[in-house]
Amino acid sequence: MKNYTLGKSSVMIPEQVFGCWAIGGTYFTGAEDEKSIASIRAAIDHGIYALDTAPAYGNGHSENLVREALKGYDRDKITISTKLPTHLLARPDVRPSCEQSLRDLGQDYIDIYFIHWPSRKNDPIADTMDELMKLKSEGKIRCIGLSNFSRAQIIEAEQYGEIDVLQPCWSLVWRYQDNDSLAYAEEKGIGVMPYSPLAQGILTGKFSRDTVFSPEDGRSHAAIFQQPYFGQAVDFVDRLRPYAEKYGVTLAQLSLRMCMQESFITAPIVGAKRPEQVEDNVKACDFEISAEDFAEIDQMSKDFAYALPQFQNFFRA
Numbered sequence: 482m483k484n485y486t487l488g489k490s491s492v493m494i495p496e497q498v499f500g501c502w503a504i505g506g507t508y509f510t511g512a513e514d515e516k517s518i519a520s521i522r523a524a525i526d527h528g529i530y531a532l533d534t535a536p537a538y539g540n541g542h543s544e545n546l547v548r549e550a551l552k553g554y555d556r557d558k559i560t561i562s563t564k565l566p567t568h569l570l571a572r573p574d575v576r577p578s579c580e581q582s583l584r585d586l587g588q589d590y591i592d593i594y595f596i597h598w599p600s601r602k603n604d605p606i607a608d609t610m611d612e613l614m615k616l617k618s619e620g621k622i623r624c625i626g627l628s629n630f631s632r633a634q635i636i637e638a639e640q641y642g643e644i645d646v647l648q649p650c651w652s653l654v655w656r657y658q659d660n661d662s663l664a665y666a667e668e669k670g671i672g673v674m675p676y677s678p679l680a681q682g683i684l685t686g687k688f689s690r691d692t693v694f695s696p697e698d699g700r701s702h703a704a705i706f707q708q709p710y711f712g713q714a715v716d717f718v719d720r721l722r723p724y725a726e727k728y729g730v731t732l733a734q735l736s737l738r739m740c741m742q743e744s745f746i747t748a749p750i751v752g753a754k755r756p757e758q759v760e761d762n763v764k765a766c767d768f769e770i771s772a773e774d775f776a777e778i779d780q781m782s783k784d785f786a787y788a789l790p791q792f793q794n795f796f797r798a
């Protein structure tokens with residue numbers, strides 16, 4: 482397992498991060514707490530010692546599960562990232578929100594504190610960043626990250642404090658940020674932890690063109706899960722199968738490996754609800770895709786993703 486430091490900080494992450502959204506129980510269906518805790522522990526025991534969560538993931542439930550799962554582990558060897566909710570970016574809301582997360586996580590400090598989404602109410606980023614920098618100087622957070630920010634929004638935020646890591650949406654079927662925030666991060670040496678690297682299961686190859694999601698499953702309204710894009714994405718995954726066979730790996734492992742070998746990506750955040758999924762995904766750390774195959778798959782991925790319409794975001798068509 483390779484390890485990286487984020488931006489100019491001393492915060493370490495391994496080459497995959499465990500994503501704690503699905504275990505929160507909202508959006509994805511069917512999470513069971515016992516399996517969720519077992520999944521977090523399986524990830525850590527495989528060397529995936531970085532966990533990404535947020536208050537929004539089950540209204541604190543995901544953060545509570547992280548607290549439970551970490552009992553018995555050495556805190557200094559774990560990297561925890563959580564998020565400042567987008568409706569709490571106004572100056573008076575920043576500190577209480579951070580303190581609520583610290584309570585829910587049962588921790589004294591957060592390693593990476595992300596702004597979850599840019600403000601939807603024109604809260605001045607100068608105020609939000611100023612409060613975050615104070616929390617950083619007090620040791621309550623170790624570094625600041627921005628999630629779902631464009632290049633222009635990152636440059637604006639950087640006027641008021643250090644940004645060490647970004648969290649954009651990125652997968653082989655979703656790459657709107659390639660020439661925007663991701664190119665900027667690569668140029669400036671900012672870490673990148675992309676989310677939904679399996680396109681919420683599409684890239685595991687387990688769905689067919691006809692798969693229907695229940696209305697309670699958030700995927701039923703996510704942009705790439707709408708037709709005709711969903712069917713086209715399933716066809717795209719079929720074109721990856723010969724590569725997975727060549728390397729003797731699953732489609733999940735191939736897709737994650739592609740993500741891990743992209744020059745502008747530090748480590749993908751991979752969600753899972755069950756230890757078996759963790760066991761599958763972690764094996765993406767054990768092989769290398771040749772430069773020739775990487776270039777072919779990367780081109781196929783760009784041909785697919787760059788042809789998609791301009792959706793609002795991953796979750797809304």
Ligand SMILES: NC(=O)c1ccc[n+]([C@@H]2O[C@H](COP(=O)([O-])OP(=O)(O)OC[C@H]3O[C@@H](n4cnc5c(N)ncnc54)[C@H](OP(=O)(O)O)[C@@H]3O)[C@@H](O)[C@H]2O)c1
Pocket residue numbers: 499500501502503509510533534597628629648675676677678679680681682685687733750751752753754757758759761762
């Ligand atoms: N900053 C943001 O705005 C933002 C947004 C989204 C996510 N995130 C973060 O990024 C993390 C990952 O993103 P994500 O959960 O949206 O998407 P993802 O990692 O692409 O997909 C995770 C889902 O795929 C399925 N899965 C995972 N491994 C599998 C395997 N080996 N075989 C078959 N199915 C498998 C599971 O769902 P099923 O079993 O139900 O199919 C799992 O919940 C989240 O947990 C969260 O920490 C952040």
